[in-house]
Amino acid sequence: MPPADRKVPVFSFDGVSVSFGETTVLRDLDLQIPGWGITVVVGPSGSGKSTLVRLCDRLIDPTSGVIRFRGTDLRSLDVLEVRRKIGLVFQRPAVFSGSTGDNLSISGCTDPARHREVLAAVGLDGEELLLREAAALSGGEAQRMCLARTLLVGPEVLVTDEPTASLDHRSARILEGLAKDAARSGTPVLWVTHDIAQMRRLADHCVVLAEGRVIATGSPQQVLDSPDPAVQAVLHIEDHDDQAASWPDPDSPAADQD
Amino acid sequence: MNSAVGILGLAASALLVAAAVALSAWAGLGLGRSLVGASLRALIQLLALGLILGAIIAPGRSLAWSWAWVMVMIGFAGWTVHRRVPEVRGLGVLSALAFATAALATLGVLFGFGVFPVNGQTIVPLAGLMIGNSMTATVLVSRRVVAELRDKAPEIEARLALGQPSKAASAPYLREALRTALIPQIETTRAVGIIFLPGAMVGLLLAGVDPMDAVQVQIVVMYLVLGSVAMTTSIVGLGLMRRLFTPEHQLVHLPRKNDT
Known part of the structure; x- marks a missing residue:
């Protein structure tokens, strides 16, 4: 990616609000996601994190306001083309019936050699996995397979919605490493989480959401040192929750159940 | 009524509904009212339909x-x-x-x-x-x-x-x-x-x-x-x-x- 692209925000939110009926999920959001590195969005449940992700991929449109992708209004771009440029990884891996190869082919790429290549890139053994039933993959393997499927489309940016929330500790660390690799190779990453420790490990830039509003932005240190009691409340609550959480059995298919 | 069944036939078939109601009461199913209601409703609807169809498809009707x-x-x-x-x-x-x-x-x-x-x-x-x-x-x-x-x-x-x-x-x-x-x-x-x-x-x-x-x-x-x-x-x-x-x-x- 040319260095000039780094200066253009990958996403800009300008006065964005989202309401579902009577409920307002995001309120007048003004936010820029830098065109490089990993931007981590943290916030408690119901703060609007997933809505933010869905907006980026145009799975929903804002009730008001404008979202720009690299400076261009998202709505003026071809939606299918935009979605191929924005690689989305969901919280729960979407595994379809059939083999891992069948699942990867949903990306539009049916070349087994390319499948093996991209599986290797996410740390999976393609030779062994391609013919295996995708339903038999462990939670961590399934999520990495989903990332591989997303990478097959050739995205310019990665957007992830709590991709490690239902994974064991080891699988979560592998996925974090892959996000770092992507960012290092020039693909900006928008990583949504409620895990403050993960924010510390990953973030080049941080955004703190609460009740549908941005309450802090900056480097991890700036956010952690924020004197704002509302920010400290979010960071404290989420950090406490993370420490209290226990990890499920690694590599068990049941490990990805909430 | 000029059908092959006739009113007596209808009344006789209603005995079967009565039998169903009796069975429901005997088994304590509590379906007696529903059985009678549904049967009466069907009777009225079908008789009304018969009358309307009789008028609509009568010979010579447009x-x-x-x-x-x-x-x-x-x-x-x-x-x-x-x-x-x-x-x-x-x-x-x-x-x-x-x-x-x-x-x-x-x-x-x-x-x-x-x-x-x-x-x-x-x-x-x-x-x-x-x-x-x-x-x-x-x-x-x-x-x-x-x-x-x-x-x-x-x-x-x-x-x-x-x-x-x-x-x-x-x-x-x-x-x-x-x-x-x-x-x-x-x-x-x-x-x-x-x-x-x-x-x-x-x-x-x-x-x-x-x-x-x-x-x-x-x-x-x-x-x-x-x-x-x-x-x-x-x-x-x-x-x-x-x-x-x-x-x-x-x-x-x-x-x-x-x-x-």
Whole structure:
């Protein structure tokens, strides 16, 4: 990616609000996601994190306001083309019936050699996995397979919605490493989480959401040192929750159940 | 009443309802009121229908009355589909259009090839059979499509996020819903004559028609139903996809039935 692209925000939110009926999920959001590195969005449940992700991929449109992708209004771009440029990884891996190869082919790429290549890139053994039933993959393997499927489309940016929330500790660390690799190779990453420790490990830039509003932005240190009691409340609550959480059995298919 | 059954016959058959009520009371099922209510309602509805049909299809009456009755049936069937699947806006109109299209096609074939003469006695019952069966299948396919798209929303959105158009992203789920709606009809067609005698044939046999003549009528009726069910469910299934996705390939949020 040319260095000039780094200066253009990958996403800009300008006065964005989202309401579902009577409920307002995001309120007048003004936010820029830098065109490089990993931007981590943290916030408690119901703060609007997933809505933010869905907006980026145009799975929903804002009730008001404008979202720009690299400076261009998202709505003026071809939606299918935009979605191929924005690689989305969901919280729960979407595994379809059939083999891992069948699942990867949903990306539009049916070349087994390319499948093996991209599986290797996410740390999976393609030779062994391609013919295996995708339903038999462990939670961590399934999520990495989903990332591989997303990478097959050739995205310019990665957007992830709590991709490690239902994974064991080891699988979560592998996925974090892959996000770092992507960012290092020039693909900006928008990583949504409620895990403050993960924010510390990953973030080049941080955004703190609460009740549908941005309450802090900056480097991890700036956010952690924020004197704002509302920010400290979010960071404290989420950090406490993370420490209290226990990890499920690694590599068990049941490990990805909430 | 000039029918072969007559009032005495009707009264005698009501004894069977009384037996069912007695059984319900004996077993403590608490269904007595429902059994009596449903039986009385059916009696009143069918007697009213008999009177109306008698007026509509009377010899010498203009065929316009029969076609008008068909339109009423189509409108009522569309309204019923809307009522059963209220989550999808405009489904009643879509279904009514599908029933009208299927009626034109199927009755067009039957009357166009002279299988039956065009008169009130053929138009109304044939359209009724076709619309009634199509309505049941349409409700089934609509409920199934709505359930599939609601339950499989994460899977569908994962496909959309990979850049698939909504048509491709929803195709496996629509296919499954159409199969679910059509398989009972295919099974019924396959089992006819071996496991059960269908209503139209039973009616003709009771009326003293030659069995081979009754069979021929029944075959035509079954093919009519099969064709119209396939046609209406396909039209409604494809139309549903246009209503459940935006032009921007976004899945429309589907409220639960209780939320509407």
